[in-house]
Amino acid sequence: xxxVMQTGSTQEQIESVLERLAEYDLRGHMVYGAERTVIGxxxxxxxxxxxxxxxxxxxxxxxxxxxxxxxxxxxELRPMDTIVDVRGVKVGGExxxxxxxxCSVESEEQIMATARAVREAGxxxxxxxxxxxxxxxxxxxxxxEQGLKLLAQARDxxxxxxxxxxxxxxxxxxxxxxxxxxxxxxxxxxxxxxxxEVGRTGMPVLLKRxxxxxxxxxxxxxxxxxxxxxxxxxxxxxxxRTFETATxxxxxLNAVALAKRRTHLxxxxxxxxxxxKWYLVPPLALASIAAxxxxxxxxxxxxxxxxxxxxxxxxxxxxxxxxxPQVAAVAAALGKHV
Ligand code: PEP
Ligand code: MN
Numbered sequence: 001x002x003x004v005m006q007t008g009s010t011q012e013q014i015e016s017v018l019e020r021l022a023e024y025d026l027r028g029h030m031v032y033g034a035e036r037t038v039i040g041x042x043x044x045x046x047x048x049x050x051x052x053x054x055x056x057x058x059x060x061x062x063x064x065x066x067x068x069x070x071x072x073x074x075x076e077l078r079p080m081d082t083i084v085d086v087r088g089v090k091v092g093g094e095x096x097x098x099x100x101x102x103c104s105v106e107s108e109e110q111i112m113a114t115a116r117a118v119r120e121a122g123x124x125x126x127x128x129x130x131x132x133x134x135x136x137x138x139x140x141x142x143x144x145e146q147g148l149k150l151l152a153q154a155r156d157x158x159x160x161x162x163x164x165x166x167x168x169x170x171x172x173x174x175x176x177x178x179x180x181x182x183x184x185x186x187x188x189x190x191x192x193x194x195x196x197e198v199g200r201t202g203m204p205v206l207l208k209r210x211x212x213x214x215x216x217x218x219x220x221x222x223x224x225x226x227x228x229x230x231x232x233x234x235x236x237x238x239x240x241r242t243f244e245t246a247t248x249x250x251x252x253l254n255a256v257a258l259a260k261r262r263t264h265l266x267x268x269x270x271x272x273x274x275x276x277k278w279y280l281v282p283p284l285a286l287a288s289i290a291a292x293x294x295x296x297x298x299x300x301x302x303x304x305x306x307x308x309x310x311x312x313x314x315x316x317x318x319x320x321x322x323x324x325p326q327v328a329a330v331a332a333a334l335g336k337h338v
Contacts, residue, residue, distance in 0.1 A: 001046055002077055003028075003039040003054055006061045013059025014039070020057075024050065031078045040066075040077045042227065068262065070219045072226040073233070078264045084232045086180050086204050087161040089124050091234050092266035096331035096338050097295030099163055099268070100320060101127035103310035104140060105147035113302045115154035117317040121324045122338055125181070126151065126160040127297055131167045132309060133187050140308040148178035155180070163206055163297070169197045176201050186210050186238055186273070189221050199228025206297075208236045208270070215255050219263055235259055235267045236297060237288075239274030248276020248313065251284050253291040260292045267292070272299040272313045281315055282323045289330045296327070 003017055017039055018028045026043035041050075051063045066076045083092040091097050100118040105111050105128040115126050130147025132140065143150070151162045161180035166172055167188060175182060181204045188194055189210035198205050205225050209218045222233045237256050239249025251274035259267045269288030271281045285296045301307045301314040315323065328338045 001041040001051060002064050002066060003041065004061045004064065005037040005039065006059055007036065009037060009059035013057065017054060017057055017060065020054065026050075029072055029077075033078070033080060036061075038077065040072055042071050068219075069216065070223040070263075072231075073219055073222045073263045073265055075262060075264050080264060082231060082264045082266065084204050084234050084266055086125065089161055091204075091268070092294050094336055095124075095294070096289055096327065096334075096336045097125065097268065098123045098324070098327060098338055099125040099127050099295065099297040100300045101163075102129075102301045102307065103272075103299050103314060104129045104132050104142055104308055105150050105164075106140075106143070106308050108150055108153070110302060111150045111154050112157065114300060114317065115158045115160060117302070118300055118320060119158045119160055121317075121321040122328070123160065123320075123324075124295075124338070125163055126154055126158065127163045127183075127299075128154075129165050129183075129309075131165055131171060131175070133165070133167055133185050134309065145174060148175065152178050166194075166198065169194050172197045172201065176203055180204065181206050181234070184208060184221075189213055189218065192221075192224055195221055195224035196228055199225040199230040202230050202232070204232040204234060205230065206234045206236055206268075208238045209240065209252075209255065211241045211249070213240075215258055215262070218255075219259070222263070222265060233265050234294075235263070235265050236270055237267065237274070237293075238270035239276075247280065249274050251275060251288070253287060256288060256291045256293050266294040268295040268297055269293040270297045272297070272310065272315075276313045278304065278313055278315055278319070281313065282319070282326065285323060286326055286330050289327065289334070289336075292334075298323075 029040035132142035163181040165183040166175040271284035299314040
């Protein structure tokens with residue numbers, strides 16, 4: 001439910017609504033907009049009489065039910081776009097962010113060369129995994145803290161904020177010391193305790209859609225983070241499992257466009273994992289932006305053929321640089337800039 005306050009309602013009137021909510025063990029989540037102040041009501045059980053009860057409070061304009069199961073992330077609660085600020089890089093709104101870098105951090109030379117090249121080409125953030133969720137336990141699973149240190153070194157030199165995955169609750173403190181954005185991988189989208197833990201950090205969170213998750217489940221996972229008082233969630237469509245085997249996954253661009261309608265959170269797309277093939281990355285990157293994505297995250301590597309993970313879907317640094325003017329052109333067609 002949302003409580004819409006009258007324009008010019010006082011802090012005291014807001015407090016009295018919040019106090020009544022607390023009496024019912026409910027929490028009020030404040031949304032201050034340019035035109036109206038809204039209180040989002042969240043909690044386990046909203047008494048059926050509460051809606052009418054609050055409508056009689058002075059300063060309350062109206063109360064409305066939120067029809068979706070997710071509340072805080074819903075556009076019904078907050079019609080305007082949320083902009084997530086990552087060290088000054090604004091995700092959402094007018095900007096089309098480009099996050100680029102290798103699947104895994106492999107060495108100092110590899111990450112530094114990539115960081116310099118993608119920055120030069122116009123990327124706004126650097127990605128790279130230090131803790132890698134791999135289908136086989138016998139493949140490269142990341143450099144761990146050493147990888148985080150190399151990412152921090154790349155940020156120091158290039159100024160690019162870093163996006164890196166955290167896989168377990170135990171690693172949240174460690175990864176949070178180095179990262180600017182905590183990535184929750186597709187396989188962990190429904191690890192609810194991990195979602196709450198990253199929620200408690202207050203840091204920007206990049207939430208990948210699960211391989212078989214519905215859009216509603218994905219948004220409910222985002223709700224877990226925001227329910228901890230952390231509004232800084234960036235959603236990422238990264239392809240889903242379908243009957244099709246010709247590509248690694250199927251990019252669900254419906255999900256990008258629909259999520260933008262259903263939630264105020266920024267939505268980006270990952271055509272690297274979405275397709276699994278480097279030569280499909282440019283067309284799907286452009287299509288994602290055309291579908292309304294607030295940005296893209298792309299795997300790029302100085303020597304994709306020798307990459308220790310996901311080489312087949314990684315762009316060479318040259319191909320990444322060739323893609324960037326096209327990204328800028330499609331973004332410009334939609335009134336956005338890179
Ligand atoms: C990745 O970004 O390298 C990754 C493992 O992504 P996902 O969780 O989407 O598979
Ligand atoms: Mn990868």
